[in-house]
Amino acid sequence: MSDSNAPLPGGTLAVLIIGSGFSGLAMGIRCRQTGIGPFAIVEKSDGIGGTWHENTYPGAACDIPSHLYSLSYVPKHDWSRLYPQQPEIAAYLRETARAQGLLPHLHLHTRVIGASWDEAEAVWRVETNRGPLRARAIVSGMGGLHHPALPNIPGRESFAGTAFHSASWDHACDLRGKRVGVIGTGASAIQFVPQIAPEAAHLTLFQRTPAWIMPKHDRPITERAKRAYRRLPLVRRLFRAQLFWIHEVRAFMGFTKVSKLTGQAEGLARRHLAKAVPDKALRAKLTPRYRLGCKRVLISDDFYPTMMRPNVSLETGGIARITPSGVILEDGSAHALDAIIYATGFDLTGGFQKLDLVGRGGLTLPQAWRDGMGAFQGITVAGFPNLFLLMGPNTGLGHNSMILMIEAQVEHALSCLKAMRDKGVRVFDVKPEAQARFLADVQARMADSIWQTGGCTSWYQDHKGRNTALWPGSVLAYRRGARRARVSDYRVS
Ligand code: N01
Numbered sequence: 001m002s003d004s005n006a007p008l009p010g011g012t013l014a015v016l017i018i019g020s021g022f023s024g025l026a027m028g029i030r031c032r033q034t035g036i037g038p039f040a041i042v043e044k045s046d047g048i049g050g051t052w053h054e055n056t057y058p059g060a061a062c063d064i065p066s067h068l069y070s071l072s073y074v075p076k077h078d079w080s081r082l083y084p085q086q087p088e089i090a091a092y093l094r095e096t097a098r099a100q101g102l103l104p105h106l107h108l109h110t111r112v113i114g115a116s117w118d119e120a121e122a123v124w125r126v127e128t129n130r131g132p133l134r135a136r137a138i139v140s141g142m143g144g145l146h147h148p149a150l151p152n153i154p155g156r157e158s159f160a161g162t163a164f165h166s167a168s169w170d171h172a173c174d175l176r177g178k179r180v181g182v183i184g185t186g187a188s189a190i191q192f193v194p195q196i197a198p199e200a201a202h203l204t205l206f207q208r209t210p211a212w213i214m215p216k217h218d219r220p221i222t223e224r225a226k227r228a229y230r231r232l233p234l235v236r237r238l239f240r241a242q243l244f245w246i247h248e249v250r251a252f253m254g255f256t257k258v259s260k261l262t263g264q265a266e267g268l269a270r271r272h273l274a275k276a277v278p279d280k281a282l283r284a285k286l287t288p289r290y291r292l293g294c295k296r297v298l299i300s301d302d303f304y305p306t307m308m309r310p311n312v313s314l315e316t317g318g319i320a321r322i323t324p325s326g327v328i329l330e331d332g333s334a335h336a337l338d339a340i341i342y343a344t345g346f347d348l349t350g351g352f353q354k355l356d357l358v359g360r361g362g363l364t365l366p367q368a369w370r371d372g373m374g375a376f377q378g379i380t381v382a383g384f385p386n387l388f389l390l391m392g393p394n395t396g397l398g399h400n401s402m403i404l405m406i407e408a409q410v411e412h413a414l415s416c417l418k419a420m421r422d423k424g425v426r427v428f429d430v431k432p433e434a435q436a437r438f439l440a441d442v443q444a445r446m447a448d449s450i451w452q453t454g455g456c457t458s459w460y461q462d463h464k465g466r467n468t469a470l471w472p473g474s475v476l477a478y479r480r481g482a483r484r485a486r487v488s489d490y491r492v493s
Contacts, residue, residue, distance in 0.1 A: 006107070007131075008040070008042075008107060008110065008128065008130055008131055008132075008133055009038065009040050009133065011038070011134070012123055012134045012135065012136060013038050013039055013040055013133065013134065013135040013136065014031075014036055014037055014038055014039055014135070014136050014137065014417065014420070014421065015027075015031060015036060015037075015039045015135060015136065015137045015138070015139055015417060016039070016040055016042065016124070016126060016133055016135035016137070016138050016139070017031075017039060017040065017041040017042070017138075017139045017141055018041075018042055018112050018138065018139070018140045018141055018142050019041075019042075019043060019050055019140065019141035019142045019143065020041055020043040020045075020048045020049065020050060020053075020093075020097065020106060020108075020141075021049060021050020021051055021052065021053075021093070021141060021143055022050065022052075022071070022093065022141075022402070022403055022406055023050075023141030023142075023143065023390035023391055023406045023409070023410070024041050024043070024050070024139075024141030024390075025041075025048075025071075025093060025096055025097055025100070025102060025141075026071055026141075026390075026403075026406055026407060026410045027041075027139045027141055027390065027410050027413065027414075028041050028097075028100070028102045028105060028106075029071070029073065029074070029096075029100045029102065030073075030410050030411070030414050031414070031417070032100065032101055032102070033073075034414060034418065035421075036414070036417045036418070036421060039105055040105050040106075040107060040133070040135075041102065041105050041106045041107065042107045042110040042111075042112060042128060042133075043106065043107065043108050043109075043110060044109070044110065044111035044112075045108065045109075046108055046109060047090075047094075047108065048090075048093055048094050048097050048106065048108075049089075049090045049093040049094060050093075050141070050143055050146070051143055051145060051146055052086055052089045052090045052093055053090055053093075054146065054167055054168070055086060055166070055167050055169075055188070056086060056169050056171070057166045057167075057169040057188060057191070057192045058169075058192045058195035058196055059085075059191040059192045059194065059195040060085065060086035060188075060191060060192070061083055061084065061085040061086060061191060061218075062083060062084050062085075062086075062089060063083060063187065063216070063298070063299050064083075064247070064400070064401045064402075065082050065083060065084075065243050066079035066081065066082065066083065066084035066088070066089075066221075067079060067229075067236065067239055067240045067243055068240055068243040068244055068247070068400075068401040068403070068404075069084060069089070069401050069402075069403055070092065070403065071096065071403060071407070072240075072403075072407060074096045074099075074100065075233070075236060076092055077226060077229035077230040077233075077236055078221075078226045078229070078230065079221055079226075080220060080221060081218055081219065081220050081221060082217070082218050082219050082220075082221060083216065083218045107130075109129075109130070110128050110129065110130050111128060111129045112126060112127070112128050112355060113127045113128060113129060113355075113356060114126075114127045114355060114356025114357060114358070115127065115138060115355070115356075115357055115358070116357075116358035116359075117358065117359050117360055117384070117385060119360065122136065122385075122386075122426040122427050123135065123136055124136070124137070124138050124386065124387070126138070127356075136386060136420060136426075137386040137387070137388065137413070137416070137417060137420070138386065138387050138388070139388045139390060139410075139413050140352070140387070140388070140389045140390060140392075141390045141391070142351045142352070142355075142391075143351065143391050144346070144348050144351065144391055144396065144469070145345075145346040145348065146167070146346065146351060147346055147347040147351055147354070148165040148166075148167045148168060148342070148344075148345075148346060148347075149344050149345050149346050149347045150165060150342055150344060151183065151319075151342065151344050153183075153319050153321060153322050154320075154321040154322070155321040155322040155323055156322045158322065158323060158324050159322050159323070159324060159326075159337075159340055160324040160325065161325075161326075161337055161338045161339050161340065162338070162339040162340075163339065163340040163341075163342070164341060164342070165341075165342045165343075165344070166184075166188040166189070166192060166341060166342065166343040167188070167346070173339060175196050175199050175200050175339060176199045176200075177199075177200075177201045178200055178201055178338040178339050179200070179201055179202045179204075179326075179336060179337050179338045179339075180196065180200040180202070180203045180204070180337065180338065180339045180340075180341065181203075181204045181205075181206060181326065181327055181335060181337040181339070181340045181341070182203065182204070182205050182206065182340075182341045182343055183206045183319070183340065183341070183342050183343065183344055184206075184207075184208075184342065184343035184344045184345065185205065185207045185208075185209070185210065185211055185343070186211065186295075186296070186298070186343060186345055187296060187298055188343045188345075189205070189343035190211065190213065190298050190300045190303040191300070192341075192343070193205060193303060193306055193312075194300075194302035194303055194305075194306040197306045197309055197311065197312050198309075200311065201311065202311050202312075202313070203309075203311060203312045203313075204312075204313050204314075204315055204327075204335050204337070205307075205312065205313070205314050205315065206315050206319055206327065207285070207286075207314055207315065207316050208316075208318070209288070209290075209295070209456070210285065210286050210287060210288045210289075211288065211295060211296075211297075211298045212266070212269050212288050212292040212293075212295070212297050212298065213269060213272065213273070213297075213298045213299065213300050213303060213304065214265075214268065214269050214272060214297060214298070214299050215268075215272050215299065215301055216299040216300050216301045217301070218301065244400070244401070244404070244475075247399055247400040247401070248399070248400055248474060248475055248476070250399070251398070251399030251400060252399075252474060254292075254293065255292070255293040255297065255398065255399050255450065256293065256398075256399070256449055256450055256472070257448060257449060257450055258291050258293075258450050258453055258454060262291055262292055262293060262450065265292050265293075265297075266291070266292045269292060269297075270287065272304070273286055273287065273304055275304075276304035276305045276307075276308065277304050277307060277308060278308075279308070282307060282308075282314065285314055285316050286304070286307065286314070289455070290454050290455040290456035291450055291453075291454035291455055291456075292454075293398070293450040293451075293454060294450050294451055294453075294454025294455060294456035294458065295456050295458045295460075296398050296458070297398070315329060315335070317329040317330050317331050317333070318330040320332075322340070325337070327340070345459055346459070348373075348459055348468075348469060349369075349373055349462075352365060352369075352373070352389070352392075353365065353366055353369070357384065357387070359381075359383040359384035359385070359387070360383045360384070360385065360429070361383070363383045363384075365381070365384070368381055368382070368383055368384070369381075371464075372462045372464060372466055372468055373392075373393040373462065373468045374393050374394070374435065374439045374468065375389055375392045375393050375394075375435070376430040376434055376435040376438050376439075376489065377395075377409075377412065377438060377478075377481060377482040378391075378392040378393050378394050378395030378405075378409070378471070378482075379392055379395075379409050379412050379413070379482065380428070380429075380430040380435070380485075380490075381430065381435070382429065382430050382431065382432040382435050383429065383432075384429070385427045385428060385429040386416070386420075386427060386428055386429075388409070388412070388413035388416070389409075390406055390409045390410065390413075391405070391406060391409070392409075393468045393469070394439075394442050394467075394468055394469065394470065394471055394472075395409065395471050395478070396460070396469045396470045396471065397470065397471060397475065398451075398460075398470055400475050404475050404479065405471065405475065405478060405479075407479075408478060408479040408482045408483045409482060411482075411483045411484065412482050412483060412484065412485050413485075415483075415484045415485045416428045416485050416490075419485075419487075419492075425492055425493070426493060427491075427492065427493045428485065428490045428491075428492055429490060429491045429492075430489060430490055430491075431489060431490060431491055434488075434489040434490075442471075442472060443466060445472040445473065446466070446467050446472050449467070449472055451467045451470060452465075452467060
């Protein structure tokens with residue numbers, strides 16, 4: 001791996017890959033396997049792994065089973081648990097980069113500041129913090145959830161204690177014996193609150209909207225099963241296929257549209273809550289008022305029991321302001337705190353919008369997206385030739401493994417890169433009408449989805465209330481449509 005002092009590659013790259021998380025590494029692996037090159041992977045951070053390198057909060061884990069949350073072409077037979085924890089996922093990604101020969105292509109501490117399309121030469125001229133690069137194509141593996149969103153609460157900056165966001169955990173901060181406030185009750189909070197509550201003198205959880213939480217049933221994978229997955233790859237593949245279908249079918253029966261099954265799933269979640277929380281008043285505070293599936297459904301076996309601890313309290317009144325000594329609620333009650341942890345999620349559009357991307361005719365990405373984010377199949381944006389987004393708009397999943405979507409997007413980009421290498425094509429620019437058709441279809445399918453009709457607001461929606469984050473269909477349908485770029489959808493020259 002090139003260190004931060006090594007020069008960036010000169011000449012013109014066939015493809016520049018941004019990010020070394022699952023997407024960037026998958027793209028790099030497929031470039032190597034198919035002989036696309038030269039290519040480079042640039043990573044702003046000091047290590048490999050993207051979100052799994054950065055999110056190191058206690059209890060960080062994935063809520064998709066390990067055998068499904070891994071690259072199909074880099075199987076790992078010895079995952080230690082049904083649901084992988086952050087250290088194991090990060091180690092898998094580091095080992096994948098090494099074993100797949102990506103280290104010579106990787107440049108850490110290298111942040112892309114912007115890129116502009118040079119029409120005459122049909123290349124992207126890229127600016128990084130470490131100097132310029134030129135590339136025929138750019139593949140963004142930046143992901144959507146890496147710009148921490150800090151809430152606009154008056155007085156936030158005035159807090160005199162320790163304060164940090166869950167995505168940039170301050171491991172130097174010893175929470176033992178401290179009065180800790182946690183703001184937010186999403187996927188991140190429900191994972192770390194049970195871990196830190198036993199240490200804190202007192203933990204106050206400030207909840208705006210309760211989440212639907214289902215049982216997790218995490219468990220270690222037995223040595224016998226690991227041996228079977230190693231010796232008999234077919235057994236491992238069948239296990240992965242089984243996990244895939246469980247997620248796919250369950251989601252489409254109950255999670256994407258309000259139906260009878262929504263009510264049944266809500267019943268299951270309510271029973272999960274009732275079993276752990278006998279206190280009626282607390283239970284009422286923890287019971288969601290919107291339909292299950294409208295926001296991301298969470299899974300946890302230890303969050304509700306943690307809420308029963310004597311040193312944990314749940315506040316549901318809105319936060320009026322933050323003072324040097326703590327939090328004041330709208331009812332005037334004051335909560336003195338030594339530390340505040342913001343588990344307030346991410347700014348979905350942040351990564352793409354902050355990149356200074358200039359496409360054809362001086363068009364910038366914020367201009368192209370002034371009416372909201374959108375890309376053809378979530379991958380290509382008209383006016384931005386040879387730019388491919390992995391995990392772009394409308395390709396997120398609330399119900400299944402993102403890796404399955406990423407792999408399809410990688411193949412889409414690869415089919416264009418192969419045509420550029422083998423058929424003398426210089427430019428792939430998606431036709432505006434193909435993009436518009438795709439986006440209209442996505443929004444039409446969103447109209448009666450649970451994310452729009454389930455009575456909640458969520459980070460899935462943009463400022464106009466449109467869901468620009470999720471894919472409204474099955475993973476299979478997406479993969480069928482997106483795996484290969486069709487020339488008829490592109491202006492090719
Ligand atoms: O963030 P979130 P997250 N005052 O946006 C609250 C992925 N992920 O980091 O619901 C008070 O879900 C906000 O309240 P409300 C996964 O895709 C995956 O937890 O808006 N509260 C909410 O409770 C996930 O969806 C894994 O009313 C405020 C919380 O903060 C995504 O990351 C694990 C507030 C934010 O929840 C984000 O999850 C972890 C304010 N001003 C994360 N502003 C896996 O397992 C916000 N909130 C793969």
